[in-house]
Amino acid sequence: MNEPLKIGxxxxxxxxxxxxxxxxxxVGLIDAGFDVQIFANASSDDWNKFDILRDRPNVxxxxxxxxxxxxxxxxxxxxxxxxxRTALTHPTDFLRFVRHNWQHRRENTxxxxxxxxxxxxxxxxxxxxxHIEFDTQALTFVDLKAYLKCKLLLxxxxxxxxxxxxxxxxxxxxxxxxxxxxxxxxxNYLHENARRLGLPGSIPTWLVEPAIxxxxxxxxxxxxxxxxxxxxxxxxxRLAWKNGFEFAIDAVGMLHRAGVPVHxxxxxxxxxxxxxxxxxxxxxxxxxxxxxxxxxxxxESVPGYLQAADAMLHISVEEGFCNAVIExxxxxxxxxxxxxxxxxxxxxxxxxxYVVPRRDPAAAAxxxxxxxxxxxxxREMGRAGRERAVTLFDINRxxxxxxxxxRELTALGENE
Amino acid sequence: xHILLITGPFPRPTFIFRMALALAERGHRVTVAARNxxxxxxxxxxxxxxxxxxxxxxxxxxxxSDPRRLLRxxxxxxxxxxxxxxxxxxLFRGCAxxxxxxxxxxxxxxPSPDVIQFEFLVTATLYPKLGDLIGVPTVVSCRGAxxxxxxxxxxxxxxARIDALRWAxxxxxxxxxxxxxxxxxxxxxxxxxxxxPAVAAEAITPKDNYGAAIPKIxxxxxxxxxxxxxxxxxxxxxxKRSGVAFQAExxxxxxxxxxxxxxxxxxxxxxxxxxxxxxxxxxxxxxxRRADLFVLSSYEEGIANAALEAMAAGLxxxxxxxxxxxxxxxxxxxxxxxxxxxxxxxxxxxxxxxxDPALRERMGRSARQRCLDAxxxxxxxxxxxxxxxxxxEANQ
Numbered sequence: 001m002n003e004p005l006k007i008g009x010x011x012x013x014x015x016x017x018x019x020x021x022x023x024x025x026x027v028g029l030i031d032a033g034f035d036v037q038i039f040a041n042a043s044s045d046d047w048n049k050f051d052i053l054r055d056r057p058n059v060x061x062x063x064x065x066x067x068x069x070x071x072x073x074x075x076x077x078x079x080x081x082x083x084x085r086t087a088l089t090h091p092t093d094f095l096r097f098v099r100h101n102w103q104h105r106r107e108n109t110x111x112x113x114x115x116x117x118x119x120x121x122x123x124x125x126x127x128x129x130x131h132i133e134f135d136t137q138a139l140t141f142v143d144l145k146a147y148l149k150c151k152l153l154l155x156x157x158x159x160x161x162x163x164x165x166x167x168x169x170x171x172x173x174x175x176x177x178x179x180x181x182x183x184x185x186x187x188n189y190l191h192e193n194a195r196r197l198g199l200p201g202s203i204p205t206w207l208v209e210p211a212i213x214x215x216x217x218x219x220x221x222x223x224x225x226x227x228x229x230x231x232x233x234x235x236x237x238r239l240a241w242k243n244g245f246e247f248a249i250d251a252v253g254m255l256h257r258a259g260v261p262v263h264x265x266x267x268x269x270x271x272x273x274x275x276x277x278x279x280x281x282x283x284x285x286x287x288x289x290x291x292x293x294x295x296x297x298x299x300e301s302v303p304g305y306l307q308a309a310d311a312m313l314h315i316s317v318e319e320g321f322c323n324a325v326i327e328x329x330x331x332x333x334x335x336x337x338x339x340x341x342x343x344x345x346x347x348x349x350x351x352x353x354y355v356v357p358r359r360d361p362a363a364a365a366x367x368x369x370x371x372x373x374x375x376x377x378x379r380e381m382g383r384a385g386r387e388r389a390v391t392l393f394d395i396n397r398x399x400x401x402x403x404x405x406x407r408e409l410t411a412l413g414e415n416e
Numbered sequence: 417x418h419i420l421l422i423t424g425p426f427p428r429p430t431f432i433f434r435m436a437l438a439l440a441e442r443g444h445r446v447t448v449a450a451r452n453x454x455x456x457x458x459x460x461x462x463x464x465x466x467x468x469x470x471x472x473x474x475x476x477x478x479x480x481s482d483p484r485r486l487l488r489x490x491x492x493x494x495x496x497x498x499x500x501x502x503x504x505x506x507l508f509r510g511c512a513x514x515x516x517x518x519x520x521x522x523x524x525x526x527p528s529p530d531v532i533q534f535e536f537l538v539t540a541t542l543y544p545k546l547g548d549l550i551g552v553p554t555v556v557s558c559r560g561a562x563x564x565x566x567x568x569x570x571x572x573x574x575x576a577r578i579d580a581l582r583w584a585x586x587x588x589x590x591x592x593x594x595x596x597x598x599x600x601x602x603x604x605x606x607x608x609x610x611x612x613p614a615v616a617a618e619a620i621t622p623k624d625n626y627g628a629a630i631p632k633i634x635x636x637x638x639x640x641x642x643x644x645x646x647x648x649x650x651x652x653x654x655x656k657r658s659g660v661a662f663q664a665e666x667x668x669x670x671x672x673x674x675x676x677x678x679x680x681x682x683x684x685x686x687x688x689x690x691x692x693x694x695x696x697x698x699x700x701x702x703x704x705r706r707a708d709l710f711v712l713s714s715y716e717e718g719i720a721n722a723a724l725e726a727m728a729a730g731l732x733x734x735x736x737x738x739x740x741x742x743x744x745x746x747x748x749x750x751x752x753x754x755x756x757x758x759x760x761x762x763x764x765x766x767x768x769x770x771x772d773p774a775l776r777e778r779m780g781r782s783a784r785q786r787c788l789d790a791x792x793x794x795x796x797x798x799x800x801x802x803x804x805x806x807x808x809e810a811n812q
Contacts, residue, residue, distance in 0.1 A: 162678035241675050246646065250757055275641035277568050282715060282756060317646065318678060340682075359650035359683075359759070 004035045005406055008127040008148070010141055011134070014040045014063055015050050017299055018238065021210040021323060022133055027052050028399035030059065034406065038063045039121055049299065064121040075117075082120060090124035097123045100147040107175070110140050119144065128410050129153055135183075136163045139172055142179040151181040151409050156190045158320040159341065160197060162242065173197040182409045186210055186321040187342030204412065206405045211398035212326050212389065216300065219332035219386055220307045224375060230261045231372035234309035236302060236327070239270035242318040244338065246279045249291060250361035251313065251368060253283035256290055258365070260372050264291045264313070267305050306331040310378060311371050315356065315364050316340045326393050329353070329385030334378050336367045352385035417804060418445040420529035420552070422539055426450035426471060427459045430697065431613060431721055432535050438797045440468035447526060449474055451539070458696065474522055477515045489518065499525045507549070519543065523550055531555060531804045534584075537562035541576035544583060553585035553811035555803060560590070560718030560739050561642065563597040578602055586807040588800075590718040591740020607810060609803045612743065614796035615724040617787040622730030623705040626777035631770050632663045634707035634731075636700055636722040637714070639670030644713035644736065644757070646679065651713075651763035653683040655770070662688060662770050667703060669694030704729040708776055709769050714738045715756040728787040732779035734765050744791070750783040 007029065015023045029036050043065050053059055067082045068074040087094045098116060105112035110119070119141070127150040132138040135154040145152040154176055165172050177198065183205045185191040191205060199205075225231075233252060237243045245266065252264040264285070266276070273293070280291040297305070306312070312328035315338035325346045328335050335353035337343040338360075349355045354371075356363040371378050419439060426448055427433040440446045448471045456463075465471070475492040476485040497504045503524045511517040523546060532547060533555045534540035540556040547554040558581075566577050581587060581598055586607040589595040595608050633652075637643045645666065652664060666676065666689065673691070680689045692703070700722075704710070710726035710733045717739035724744065726733055733751035735741045736758075747753040752765040769776050 159678060161681055162675055164674040166677075167674060241641075241672065246641075246757075253757075272641065274565070274568065278565065278642075278716065279757070281568065318675075318682065359646065359653070362760070 004033050005129065005410060006035045006037065006127045007406055008037045008039055008122075008125060008130045008150070010039045010130065010132040010138075012041050012137060013044045014038050015044055015046055015053060017046055017049055019133075020050075020213075020299060023050055024052065024211065024213065024395055025398060025402060027056060027059065028395055029402060030056070030062075032399055032403055034403065036062060037125065037127070039066075040064070041066050041069075041118075064125075066118055066121050069118060079117065083117065086120050086123050093124040097147060100143075104143040104146070107143060122148065129406055131155065131184075131406075133157070135176055136160055136165055138176055139165065139169060142176060145179055145181075151412070152179055153182045153184060153405075153409055154180045155184045155186070156194055156320070157186050158242075159190070159193055159318055161193075162318050173199070177203065181412065182206065182405075184208055184405065187345050189342040189345065190320050193341075204409070206401075206408075208398060208401045208405060209321060209393060210323055211395040212323055212330060212393045214330055214390060214394060217303050217306070217327040217330040217389075219330075219382070222307070224379065225310055227373055227375055228261070230263050231255075231311070231368070232309045233262060233264045233311050233313050233368065234267065234305055234328070234333070235265070235313050236267045236305065236324040237314065237322075238268050239266070239273040239276050241272050241275075242316055243272070244315050244317040244340070244358070245272060245276040247315050247317070247338075247359060247361045248313050248364070249276060249279040249283060249285065251315065251364040252291060253279075253285055254362060254365035255368055255372070256283070256285060256288075258369065260369055262290060262368075262372070265305060265309065266291065266293050267295075267297055267302060269293075269296045302327070303331060306333055309333060310375075311336060311368060312353075313364065313368065314338070314343070315358065315361070316343060317358055319343045322346050326389050329382075330389035330393075332379075332382030332386045334371055334381035334385065336364050336371070338364070348384065348388055352381055352388050417531065417801070417808075418447070418527070418529040419804060420526065420532045421446060421448045421535060422532060422543065422546075423448065423450050423535040424539055425452040425454040426473075427456060427462075428454045433459060433462070434616075434793070435796070435800070436469055437462065437466065438793055439800065440466045442797055442801075444468060444801075446470070447472065447529060449522070449526070472522065472526070475518045477518050492522065493518075496521050496525050520546065520549060528552065531807050533557065533588075533800075533804075534580075537577055537580055540580040540584065541573070544576075544579060547583070547585065553807040554583070555586045555588055555807050556580055556584035557588045558590070558594050558598065558718075560594065561716055563594055563601065564716050564739065566601060585810055586803055588803055591743050593740040593743065594718060607806060609799070609806075611796060611799040611803065612740070612791060613719050613721055613724060614791050614793045615721070615728045615787050616793055617728035617784065617791070620701065620725070620728045621705070622728070622784050623707075623780070624730070626708070626780060627773050628708050630661050630663055631708035631773075631776070632665065632706065633709050633711055633766065633770075634665050634667065634703060634726070635711050635713070636667040636704070636726070637712070637720065638668050639666070639672040639676060641672065642714055642716040644715050645672065645676055647715075647757060647759055647762060648711060648713035649676070649679050649683055649685065649689070650759045651766060652685055652689060654759070654763045655767055656685060656688060658767070660767055660770055662766075663690075664688055665690045665692050665703065665707070667692045667695060667700055701725070701729060704731055707731060709734060709751075709766070711762075711766060712736065712738075712741065713762060714741070717741050719744050724787060724791055727783035727791075730780045730784045732769065732776060732783050734762070734769065736762075744786075745783070746786070749779065750786050751779050 067079040101115040129151045131153040133155050135156045255262045280286040285291040312333045312335045319341040321342040338358035340358040344355045347353045354367040446469045480486045581602045710731045712735040719740045723733050733745050736756045742753045745751045754761040
């Protein structure tokens with residue numbers, strides 16, 4: 001009874017700066033007494049980017065990494081040794097694992113041999129809950145629930161429809177829903193989306209929003225901006241298709257064309273950089289120094305960029321939930337977001353910022369212009385934003401919610 | 417004339433295959449030197465190649481962990497080095513790396529051409545010394561993205577492209593707009609020639625039924641950001657909200673397939689918009705003939721071959737003013753030209769056409785006539801002959 005719950009968290013890599021919310025959550029749960037084990041597909045070089053991990057060297061021992069999958073030379077050397085070592089140190093578990101993979105060779109995506117090799121790091125583990133943090137990557141793991149004899153929890157952090165998983169496995173969501181004992185959503189939008197995809201009502205669900213670092217994202221005292229000063233807009237996010245940067249640049253281009261003195265800083269990088277830079281060049285904003293791409297910055301420098309700005313712009317075309325928008329509110333910035341996915345849940349419309357229709361740069365430009373012309377409103381919305389962030393997105397609150405979730409999930413069916 | 421065409425993959429893209437074929441049929445000797453082996457399955461009906469046209473594949477410089485590629489490299493070395501060992505040795509000493517040696521080596525053994533045509537600016541950047549090595553004038557083609565994206569390339573790639581625009585004996589651009597870019601980028605107007613793409617309009621039967629009750633919009637192109645499909649979908653979502661009836665299909669494959677599928681669903685367009693994927697050229701033509709208007713929402717283009725093909729099929733085109741598109745489509749005559757990134761304008765022109773079948777027919781017929789007048793293969797081939805002759809004269 002007093003045994004701590006053993007939670008196995010499955011991620012692609014650990015720790016990753018773009019998934020800081022997972023790191024803070026895991027550390028919070030460990031501090032709260034949960035026995036968290038982390039299962040990653042590949043190792044990470046980003047350990048020293050996290051202060052909270054530097055203070056907790058034992059977290060490293062909780063990370064289990066899959067054998068290398070490429071290049072072939074590594075599979076034949078390091079991988080084969082791992083395979084032999086696992087077979088020798090956990091002979092019965094290993095045999096059972098081989099048998100499990102044989103029995104499930106048709107229903108899991110890796111198949112028999114690949115299934116054994118790529119998931120070797122699960123052999124000999126005893127868990128109460130297997131928690132796959134990104135359900136869009138869960139297809140290769142869901143059958144392990146039977147091997148580990150534990151509850152399976154899936155997290156939905158982004159829309160399934162926009163991934164290419166559905167091209168290869170059109171019934172992927174149904175497979176997940178068949179195995180899941182519980183489903184966690186980071187926004188109501190994703191919950192509704194899963195219902196549209198056929199999530200049965202019999203699976204218990206939880207809504208737990210990610211938390212943000214309220215100490216790191218802190219407002220600073222600044223001289224008040226006067227109407228007519230350059231209006232400094234900031235965006236923080238991966239330069240990915242879903243973040244709608246082309247539309248954001250359009251909005252800034254429209255403001256500039258309308259004669260509003262404006263500056264736009266984009267923090268982040270990604271495979272859509274080419275498109276975003278092209279948009280800025282096409283509007284003539286790059287050469288004029290109005291749009292600035294600062295690239296990826298260390299996490300601790302992000303608040304500085306927010307503190308130097310007057311408003312945040314985030315008009316995605318798809319969004320599960322956006323931490324950057326909460327962080328901007330925590331720094332007392334008014335935010336202009338689109339109504340894509342979970343974004344409207346991230347903002348109190350007309351209180352901490354504005355929600356505009358997605359793919360409508362003109363609407364975003366209009367709200368930004370209104371903010372630029374009303375510095376007092378910006379301050380008021382900023383303060384309301386900080387209050388909202390503090391009340392709703394505190395890390396302790398999130399860890400408590402997850403603790404309760406895990407306890408409720410493991411208690412399910414125990415009375416039967 | 418003996419023309420050496422240097423290109424990436426071959427026989428695709430189709431327009432390069434067609435060009436090589438047309439030159440050979442006019443009695444020129446054409447040698448295609450391709451860097452990659454393309455898929456011939458869709459080109460079977462063009463075989464055997466006319467006697468004037470021969471295709472040679474250059475040697476692989478990378479991906480040599482693939483045994484087939486390694487074998488191709490080794491057999492190539494065995495074939496080419498003994499043919500002219502002294503020149504090969506001199507070339508080897510003059511090259512900075514073995515890759516460079518392997519890149520130039522085959523050309524020592526090719527029969528000497530009168531002119532070299534690089535089909536893409538990026539291909540030309542790989543062979544800056546070739547013209548001097550075999551003493552032949554060079555023509556470099558600029559087709560759109562190579563120039564429009566140039567300024568945002570990494571410095572060394574940008575410099576190599578700028579260099580190629582300077583060392584080329586002649587520069588071929590597919591649009592006036594691109595010739596303007598060449599001038600802006602390197603200040604060159606000397607021997608910069610515009611030769612617009614062509615379409616075999618006489619071989620295409622145009623559509624004859626313009627009276628669809630629910631008009632069908634079609635767009636053909638690779639699913640990548642340059643094509644601006646996010647803007648097209650935004651415009652279509654507006655039209656649906658304002659109660660206009662239409663059907664639409666997006667033909668092509670590419671990196672943004674899943675994203676567009678999501679967007680169609682997200683914008684509640686699933687019953688109007690169909691994401692067709694990549695299909696055979698003949699099927700594209702069928703779909704063009706069954707459609708009622710062609711939309712090109714790109715913000716980066718040279719002159720889109722897909723749009724020309726649509727015009728040849730008797731389809732009007734609503735296009736953005738990207739690149740040289742306004743040189744192909746006359747605003748208000750063969751369709752409409754709207755500013756890039758302008759969702760309301762795009763929606764407005766599409767709507768005008770959706771509700772007016774007579775306008776669609778008038779513009780559609782005009783678009784077809786424009787192809788027959790200004791974008792014929794004969795005109796294109798003659799222009800190329802002129803460009804080659806001028807390059808040869810300049811070299812003498």
